[in-house]
Amino acid sequence: MRIDLTGKRALVTGSSQGIGLAIATGLAEAGASVVLTGRDAGKLEQAAAGIDGEVTTVAGDVVTDEGTAALLEAVPDVDVLVNNLGVFGARPALEITDDEWRRYFETNVLTAVRLTRAYLPGMRDRGWGRVQYIASDSAVVVPAEMVHYGMTKTALLAVSRGFAKEAAGSGVTVNSVVAGPTHTAGVEDFVHSLVGDELPWDEAQREFMRLHRPQSLIQRLIEPAEIANMCVYLASPLASATTGGALRVDGGYVDAILP
Known part of the structure; x- marks a missing residue:
């Protein structure tokens, strides 16, 4: 298969390292103009230097209203939005405080909702676009050591399906990628x-x-590039009939035939 994203602009949140950087690299290799986001300007510049292609960076904290506003001012429209930003960590379920529950939800879910709400209308008006959410096997097999993280990834599956319905018939696809344990x-x-x-x-x-x-x-x-391969495909015209789905790149971790 030949994937050509020339002329498309892609935004990947949380892309200074790890899975986000791998996705951004894959999209750039396919010809997309890529926007990297993160809080650390130095890390973003270092990440951008390692990508062969057209890359811009926007430093800021999109968990905040101010950070989101700055990003939207710098990048008012995109063709591909990959909501990758997330936090995780182990904590006994009964020791998770209200503040931690809020932080996990606001970081892992609400930032993705906010950016989808900002960018989806433009995609719909143009008749083409791709929105993705990086979910996790923890959405389905909630780990005892990080229930709060699992909850946010389960929420993303619902968010993805709901926005896919909002985009119905418009030429815009919306999917979640269920990533397994990744290195x-x-x-x-x-x-x-x-x-x-x-x-x-x-x-x-x-x-x-x-x-x-x-x-x-x-x-x-799983290696980050293996997650990126699925994301690049979903961002391409080849995936035009795939929407509203939860596609697994989990190494067979989730014990189910269907997603």
């Missing part, structure tokens, strides 16, 4: 927090998968 710097810290800092990474990863993610059929962490 990022943040996940390395998370893995070590659960299995111990003394283990070498390869051993720590195997122990983590054995103890905490035994359902995985590939029995390893």
Whole structure:
């Protein structure tokens, strides 16, 4: 398959590193003009320098009204919106405070809703657009150690389906990508927090998968580029009949035939 996104502008939130950066890189390789966002201007510039293509950066905190307004002023229209920004961490369910519940919801869900609300009308008016939400296997198999995170990813599945209905018949598709346990710097810290800092990474990863993610059929962490491959396809004209879906890149982690 040949994927050509030449002439399209794509915005990926939380894209200075990890899955977001991999998605932005993949979109740029397909020819899209890519906008990277994040709070750290230095990290954004470093990330942009590693991408071969047309890349701009907008530093700011889109969890805030001010940060969102600045982004929308700098980038008033996009053809592809990938809502990747998210926070995660382990916490016993009964110890999660109201403030933490709010922070997780506002960061992982409300930012995506706000940006969709801002960009979807323009896509619909132009008759073409792609909106994506990076969800997680935790949306379906809620982990005991981070119920608050799982809740936000479940919410994104509903948000995605709802906005897909809003975009019905317009040429705009809206989907969520259910990412499985993925290898990022943040996940390395998370893995070590659960299995111990003394283990070498390869051993720590195997122990983590054995103890905490035994359902995985590939029995390893997924690489960010593998998530990006699905996102690039969904952003392309080739995916014109795929909308309202929850597409899994989870290594077979979710034990179900249907999403």
